[in-house]
Amino acid sequence: MNGKKIYIIIFIISITGLAIVQYQYLRIGLNLAKVQFNQKMGLTVNEIKNGLRQRNQLTFLLGKAITKDDSYFKLSIDSVHDASRYFMNDFLKDKLLQQGVKTEFTYTLHAKDSTDYLKSLKSYSDEDDLLKYSITLDGYLPLLVEKRLILELQFKNLNTYFLSQLNGLTIPSLLFIVVIIFVIIWVLKSFYWQKKLITITNEFINNMTHELKTPVFSIGIASKILQEKTNNENKELVNLIRNQVDKLKNQIDKVLELASIEGKKNFIEKKLIDFKPVLLNLIKDFEQLASLEHINFNSEVKDGNYMMNCNSYHIENAINSLLENAKKYTKGSIAITLLAYKADNILCISVKDNGIGISEEDQKKIFDKYFRVSSGDVHDVKGYGLGLNYVKRIVTLHKGKIIVKSSVGKGSEFIIKLPLHNYGNQ
Numbered sequence: 028m029n030g031k032k033i034y035i036i037i038f039i040i041s042i043t044g045l046a047i048v049q050y051q052y053l054r055i056g057l058n059l060a061k062v063q064f065n066q067k068m069g070l071t072v073n074e075i076k077n078g079l080r081q082r083n084q085l086t087f088l089l090g091k092a093i094t095k096d097d098s099y100f101k102l103s104i105d106s107v108h109d110a111s112r113y114f115m116n117d118f119l120k121d122k123l124l125q126q127g128v129k130t131e132f133t134y135t136l137h138a139k140d141s142t143d144y145l146k147s148l149k150s151y152s153d154e155d156d157l158l159k160y161s162i163t164l165d166g167y168l169p170l171l172v173e174k175r176l177i178l179e180l181q182f183k184n185l186n187t188y189f190l191s192q193l194n195g196l197t198i199p200s201l202l203f204i205v206v207i208i209f210v211i212i213w214v215l216k217s218f219y220w221q222k223k224l225i226t227i228t229n230e231f232i233n234n235m236t237h238e239l240k241t242p243v244f245s246i247g248i249a250s251k252i253l254q255e256k257t258n259n260e261n262k263e264l265v266n267l268i269r270n271q272v273d274k275l276k277n278q279i280d281k282v283l284e285l286a287s288i289e290g291k292k293n294f295i296e297k298k299l300i301d302f303k304p305v306l307l308n309l310i311k312d313f314e315q316l317a318s319l320e321h322i323n324f325n326s327e328v329k330d331g332n333y334m335m336n337c338n339s340y341h342i343e344n345a346i347n348s349l350l351e352n353a354k355k356y357t358k359g360s361i362a363i364t365l366l367a368y369k370a371d372n373i374l375c376i377s378v379k380d381n382g383i384g385i386s387e388e389d390q391k392k393i394f395d396k397y398f399r400v401s402s403g404d405v406h407d408v409k410g411y412g413l414g415l416n417y418v419k420r421i422v423t424l425h426k427g428k429i430i431v432k433s434s435v436g437k438g439s440e441f442i443i444k445l446p447l448h449n450y451g452n453q
């Protein structure tokens with residue numbers, strides 16, 4: 028499974044998890060709202076019972092309506108009945124509001140033997156999912172009709188009501204989940220877009236470099252032939268061409284080497300060898316160059332053989348890059364020291380110079396691809412910021428480390444630490 032799929036799966040799992048957690052919180056919230064509603068209804072029921080216990084204007088009117096007694100009011104019994112329905116509705120609404128219950132309701136006033144006396148103007152059908160509260164009345168009204176009177180309050184769709192009470196929680200949490208989804212999709216999209224862009228750029232650079240290789244190679248051969256045939260007058264010019272072609276060839280090789288290890292991601296071909304002879308050979312070559320260019324070069328290779336599972340070609344290139352940098356970034360008389368020794372089954376190769384040094388801030392970035400120190404007059408030295416990135420990659424592919432110690436104006440030391448083979452004659 029590729030990285031992209033893993034990220035997407037993790038993202039979906041996290042968002043689903045978050046939605047489930049939010050849903051559980053919502054359920055808890057709803058249950059709490061129900062408990063709170065029941066508490067409020069307990070208080071309201073008592074208030075209603077108390078309000079209807081004594082003879083007062085409302086109970087007197089209700090009494091006349093339910094006993095169908097039109098002797099007191101100069102109105103038809105139907106009008107008395109209708110009026111009492113309204114007054115009863117207002118009375119109940121008022122009692123509910125006093126406890127903060129603002130939802131719609133219906134009511135019936137009936138006797139235990141199912142005789143209906145009074146109903147609210149609106150009524151719910153029996154199929155509706157209703158929450159009912161029965162209040163057995165005492166006092167004036169039951170005594171009047173000489174029956175047990177029950178006032179039933181009915182509430183419908185309470186979940187919508189509870190949800191409306193939880194709006195302060197549900198809407199923001201839904202909103203935040205949506206925002207998180209948008210942001211993550213946006214980040215993932217731009218991340219993959221950038222990755223694609225980097226891949227395209229790298230491919231372009233690699234292809235370009237490949238294309239350059241052939242003409243540079245041809246110029247190299249032509250200038251070599253020219254160098255042999257040329258007279259003294261033009262020798263300097265031809266030498267200049269050869270030097271520049273060699274530099275260009277080096278840079279091209281670096282880009283291609285980097286591309287070759289990049290393409291293989293975490294794989295590099297390795298062999299179990301003694302690296303010491305390779306290192307001594309490398310030192311011999313550099314000694315020759317150093318004497319030609321008047322560089323003060325010292326080396327010390329200690330502690331027996333260096334058996335390790337490695338790709339000697341790439342490690343050799345890495346050490347050469349460090350030596351080249353030591354030479355490039357030193358002004359005046361150059362002094363370079365190469366030291367190789369073993370410590371706890373680790374091969375340490377240190378390349379030290381007396382050069383311009385690297386500030387602490389830049390030390391964190393010098394291993395990044397294309398990074399070059401931008402301050403001061405460093406840029407009279409040519410380069411593409413690829414060398415150290417290559418060295419670091421090679422060292423990492425060997426499960427090793429690279430350390431830099433440097434101070435501006437005094438010089439730098441790069442130490443490569445590579446794990447040695449852990450048995451055999453070392």
Ligand code: ADP
Pocket residue numbers: 352353356380382383384385393398399400405409410411412413414415416439
């Ligand atoms: P390049 O030399 O092609 O610019 P590198 O990756 O080899 O690329 O080095 C990155 C940067 O690190 C260089 O541009 C230089 O500023 C700094 N640097 C590397 N080696 C040294 C050194 N020995 N002394 C001082 N600065 C160095």
